[in-house]
Amino acid sequence: MNEPRFGIRVNFRVMSMILILVVMWIFFRLQVGDFYFSGESIAKLSRDMVSWTILAAGMTLVIISGNIDLSVGSLLSVVAASAALMMNPEYGPGWSANVAVPIALAIGTSLGLLQGTLVAYFRIPSFIVTLGGLFVFRGITQKISEFDPRVPADNWVVSLGFDYVPHETGYAMIAAFVLLLAGVLIVSRRNRLHMNLPSWNIPALAGILFIVAALLALLVMKMNEYKGIPNQTVVMAIVLIMLHVISKQTTFGRHLYAIGGNTEAARISGIKVERKIVAVFALMGFLAGVAGIVWMAQNQGSTKNGGQYYELYAIAAAIIGGTSLMGGRGTIFGTFLGGLVMATVIQGMDYTNLENWLQLVVRGSVLVLAVGLDIMAKNPPLWARRLQSKVWKRSRSAS
Amino acid sequence: MAEIVQFESVTKRFGGTVALDGVSFSIREGEVHALIGENGAGKSTLMRILSGVLPKDSGRVFVGGSEKVFRSAVDAQREGISTVYQEPHLVPHMTVAENVFLGREPLKRFGWVDFNTLNARTQGILAQLELTISPTTTLADLSSAEVQLVQIARAIAFSTKILILDEPTASITGRETEILFSLLKKLNAKGLTIVYVSHRLKEIFELCHRATVLRDGKHVATVDVEKTNEREIISMMVGRAVEETPSVRNERGTGEVSLELRDVSVSESPVPVRNVSLNVRKGEIVALAGLVGSGRSDVAKAVFGLNRISAGSIHVHGKRVDIKSPGDAIQRGISFVPEDRKSEGLIPIQSIKHNISLTGLKLLARLGFIRGSSETSLARTSSAQLSIKSSSEEAEVSTLSGGNQQKVVLAKWLWLKPTILILDEPTRGIDVGAKAEIHSLITNLAKNDVAVLLISSELPEVLRLADRIYVMRDGTITGELQRSEASQESIMHLAALGKQETGGL
Numbered sequence: 001m002n003e004p005r006f007g008i009r010v011n012f013r014v015m016s017m018i019l020i021l022v023v024m025w026i027f028f029r030l031q032v033g034d035f036y037f038s039g040e041s042i043a044k045l046s047r048d049m050v051s052w053t054i055l056a057a058g059m060t061l062v063i064i065s066g067n068i069d070l071s072v073g074s075l076l077s078v079v080a081a082s083a084a085l086m087m088n089p090e091y092g093p094g095w096s097a098n099v100a101v102p103i104a105l106a107i108g109t110s111l112g113l114l115q116g117t118l119v120a121y122f123r124i125p126s127f128i129v130t131l132g133g134l135f136v137f138r139g140i141t142q143k144i145s146e147f148d149p150r151v152p153a154d155n156w157v158v159s160l161g162f163d164y165v166p167h168e169t170g171y172a173m174i175a176a177f178v179l180l181l182a183g184v185l186i187v188s189r190r191n192r193l194h195m196n197l198p199s200w201n202i203p204a205l206a207g208i209l210f211i212v213a214a215l216l217a218l219l220v221m222k223m224n225e226y227k228g229i230p231n232q233t234v235v236m237a238i239v240l241i242m243l244h245v246i247s248k249q250t251t252f253g254r255h256l257y258a259i260g261g262n263t264e265a266a267r268i269s270g271i272k273v274e275r276k277i278v279a280v281f282a283l284m285g286f287l288a289g290v291a292g293i294v295w296m297a298q299n300q301g302s303t304k305n306g307g308q309y310y311e312l313y314a315i316a317a318a319i320i321g322g323t324s325l326m327g328g329r330g331t332i333f334g335t336f337l338g339g340l341v342m343a344t345v346i347q348g349m350d351y352t353n354l355e356n357w358l359q360l361v362v363r364g365s366v367l368v369l370a371v372g373l374d375i376m377a378k379n380p381p382l383w384a385r386r387l388q389s390k391v392w393k394r395s396r397s398a399s
Numbered sequence: 400m401a402e403i404v405q406f407e408s409v410t411k412r413f414g415g416t417v418a419l420d421g422v423s424f425s426i427r428e429g430e431v432h433a434l435i436g437e438n439g440a441g442k443s444t445l446m447r448i449l450s451g452v453l454p455k456d457s458g459r460v461f462v463g464g465s466e467k468v469f470r471s472a473v474d475a476q477r478e479g480i481s482t483v484y485q486e487p488h489l490v491p492h493m494t495v496a497e498n499v500f501l502g503r504e505p506l507k508r509f510g511w512v513d514f515n516t517l518n519a520r521t522q523g524i525l526a527q528l529e530l531t532i533s534p535t536t537t538l539a540d541l542s543s544a545e546v547q548l549v550q551i552a553r554a555i556a557f558s559t560k561i562l563i564l565d566e567p568t569a570s571i572t573g574r575e576t577e578i579l580f581s582l583l584k585k586l587n588a589k590g591l592t593i594v595y596v597s598h599r600l601k602e603i604f605e606l607c608h609r610a611t612v613l614r615d616g617k618h619v620a621t622v623d624v625e626k627t628n629e630r631e632i633i634s635m636m637v638g639r640a641v642e643e644t645p646s647v648r649n650e651r652g653t654g655e656v657s658l659e660l661r662d663v664s665v666s667e668s669p670v671p672v673r674n675v676s677l678n679v680r681k682g683e684i685v686a687l688a689g690l691v692g693s694g695r696s697d698v699a700k701a702v703f704g705l706n707r708i709s710a711g712s713i714h715v716h717g718k719r720v721d722i723k724s725p726g727d728a729i730q731r732g733i734s735f736v737p738e739d740r741k742s743e744g745l746i747p748i749q750s751i752k753h754n755i756s757l758t759g760l761k762l763l764a765r766l767g768f769i770r771g772s773s774e775t776s777l778a779r780t781s782s783a784q785l786s787i788k789s790s791s792e793e794a795e796v797s798t799l800s801g802g803n804q805q806k807v808v809l810a811k812w813l814w815l816k817p818t819i820l821i822l823d824e825p826t827r828g829i830d831v832g833a834k835a836e837i838h839s840l841i842t843n844l845a846k847n848d849v850a851v852l853l854i855s856s857e858l859p860e861v862l863r864l865a866d867r868i869y870v871m872r873d874g875t876i877t878g879e880l881q882r883s884e885a886s887q888e889s890i891m892h893l894a895a896l897g898k899q900e901t902g903g904l
Contacts, residue, residue: 188771191771191772194772195772195775195776195779197775197791197793198791249768249769250764250767250768250769251760251761251764251767251769252767254753254757254760254769255760257746257749257753258746258749258753258757261746261747261748261749262742262745262746262747264742264743265742265743265744265745265746266746266757267705267725268703268705268725268735268737268743268744269725269757269758269811270724270725270726270728270729270758270759271726271757272724272726328746328748328749329748
């Protein structure tokens with residue numbers, strides 16, 4: 001076999017998603033005009049995707065383990081509503097965020113834990129448990145959020161939704177991230193070559209680092225022209241990086257892949273399957289809590305219908321990003337790209353003033369199209385292969 | 400005899416690998432033709448081309464004298480070619496009759512299924528085969544051998560001229576094999592041409608007229624079975640003369656008892672286990688023989704913490720232990736190679752490396768973070784020790800041949816350096832070469848003081864490897880045989896009848 005171009009084989013799904021993104025960006029730029037690439041537009045894109053991309057990242061781990069969590073949208077709203085109520089002086093006790101936020105996160109985590117227990121130890125399929133959770137938690141939200149409590153604006157947590165990172169700090173963060181990435185890539189390349197494993201060749205490695213660094217610098221520069229990097233975007237970045245590391249580098253992450261790949265084999269290999277399932281649902285509950293706090297900060301309070309349909313956005317982002325609903329396959333990076341695709345579609349359509357009903361039609365079509373293209377490329381059904389060979393023959397005989 | 404199928408330089412590539420390389424030979428009408436070769440030799444690929452499942456790249460296939468190009472299995476069936484696959488391609492929750500007529504049900508008006516005709520016709524087919532299975536039994540209630548027979552009923556239900564059988568005896572026991580063979584002989588006597596794909600040479604000598612040997616996708620020879628012998632065929636399969644594996648096991652294992660079961664009963668397992676007592680000494684290979692469904696695997700799973708014992712006790716190195724989970728068992732130095740590598744042994748969509756490390760990820764991690772280099776070198780060493788053939792240790796396990804997959808399962812359990820090793824059918828469905836390698840591996844482990852409990856349905860394997868043999872039947876041990884007193888007959892007697900042979904012949 002000949003040497004691949006970049007030293008290693010490049011993931012088809014990642015490349016095709018990046019291509020889809022670029023095409024969409026160019027398309028919307030042409031439709032919307034100068035504003036589309038402005039700092040404000042970029043900052044808002046990165047901000048609006050935060051809550052459901054955090055959900056999508058947790059969802060990725062849940063799906064990898066062979067389960068699903070349909071309750072995350074409602075879970076997000078329970079946490080948002082209870083945090084808002086705790087901080088509201090009028091309808092609630094008016095506690096400070098230092099007390100209310102940890103309690104709210106604990107609520108999210110324990111609800112996740114409860115669902116995980118029902119799935120793992122009572123053997124109720126996760127689809128059923130969390131479908132139930134979707135309704136139950138929504139109901140509870142409607143009670144807690146009876147008067148749609150607002151959060152006093154002097155609470156630090158509100159700045160999470162409205163404030164921006166100072167300009168210099170923004171650059172420093174980007175620099176730190178790029179250095180970290182460079183370090184990780186170089187060390188892993190050295191280790192892999194040391195073990196005679198294929199790895200990026202130097203030009204590809206330098207190319208990636210250069211593109212990432214230039215792109216991020218450009219983005220921050222643009223966002224600084226507006227107000228800077230939104231605080232929430234930083235929260236999302238931290239969550240994504242942490243989950244990426246958990247999924248790839250820890251025994252817990254590997255166990256989740258194993259359970260989703262073949263539960264029986266995982267059990268026989270000594271993995272405590274039930275405990276891991278409970279843990280992944282608890283983690284999902286915690287992340288739904290984080291997303292809920294961010295959502296609450298952004299809205300300065302809660303509403304009865306907060307986070308509705310977010311479970312579907314989260315699942316869509318994970319699936320577009322290459323997570324297999326059969327379990328055992330998926331990456332956090334892919335989910336991030338999937339989230340970006342969803343966010344781009346949603347924001348772009350808002351800017352082009354597409355009617356609401358049509359927006360929903362487009363969102364759904366993008367999901368089916370993105371996954372469909374990938375399947376057609378990797379494992380085409382028989383009729384597609386036949387069609388392909390026919391077209392192939394005709395074009396050959398024509399030339 | 401006329402030639403019913405002719406292959407003319409049939410070639411098939413999968414990506415870079417050549418699965419079939421200009422294969423030419425013919426099958427005569429009315430014969431039982433064996434197709435043999437190691438795993439990856441191209442037998443299955445060739446049969447899939449003949450049954451229309453795979454297209455060929457080049458070459459020609461003649462059926463009944465004229466060239467045929469099959470685009471699908473339905474095309475092949477129209478020409479009278481039916482296939483019985485190794486793994487049942489049937490629906491477990493439907494009845495025998497529904498399965499036999501699946502996809503071609505007799506209909507009444509408005510497209511309703513005519514169940515009366517369906518059952519009556521199935522009854523007819525089963526009677527013709529002299530089978531006593533009821534057409535209305537649900538398939539899930541049948542044994543795997545009976546399912547195999549239903550598959551054959553399905554295959555010959557519709558004017559079949561050529562019946563292809565792919566490893567039909569892989570999951571059934573000796574006695575069931577006899578039933579299958581007498582059925583095949585009957586069908587053949589009525590004029591049915593049979594193509595028989597198998598690893599098991601004994602079966603070929605019992606059943607087949609001619610045999611074709613494939614090696615690395617090439618046709619080696621087509622021979623009359625009467626004019627050849629096992630050794631000649633093996634050397635054709637592996638491409639060199641092979642010494643018959645010597646059965647030189649010295650009486651060993653006089654040391655301490657590593658694993659002991661005292662009156663163990665398991666009520667929750669599929670086959671309830673009653674009052675099983677056995678022991679395995681350090682450095683000893685002890686076989687647990689018996690027919691499929693005699694409770695052998697259930698005993699193994701109880702030792703490994705997959706089934707809870709309801710009575711009795713398990714002792715490891717002299718200490719009574721309470722093993723609640725596979726994790727507990729692993730900690731006590733027990734490794735368990737399960738029966739079904741696809742559903743229990745491996746995670747097929749993961750790499751060789753990740754499969755091997757899975758059993759002891761904690762040992763390779765610091766503070767929960769896996770050290771990639773330790774993991775890779777582990778996979779390297781294991782692959783080299785067991786000579787796992789693959790492009791790299793990052794290759795997906797599902798792309799490997801059966802023999803190599805089984806070696807990966809062994810690797811994931813052996814690097815833990817167990818003191819007690821339980822092997823459940825360690826050589827099922829793998830080729831002669833890999834089998835010999837695994838046999839010598841097991842012997843070496845015993846030499847290095849590992850206590851081995853071997854479960855196997857293959858009596859030659861049991862007789863070759865074991866120092867002592869326990870025989871099980873209906874969830875209980877019916878006898879213990881020393882190596883010197885064991886023979887195929889004495890084991891079968893205990894396994895089938897449950898009592899020791901008395902008196903001479």
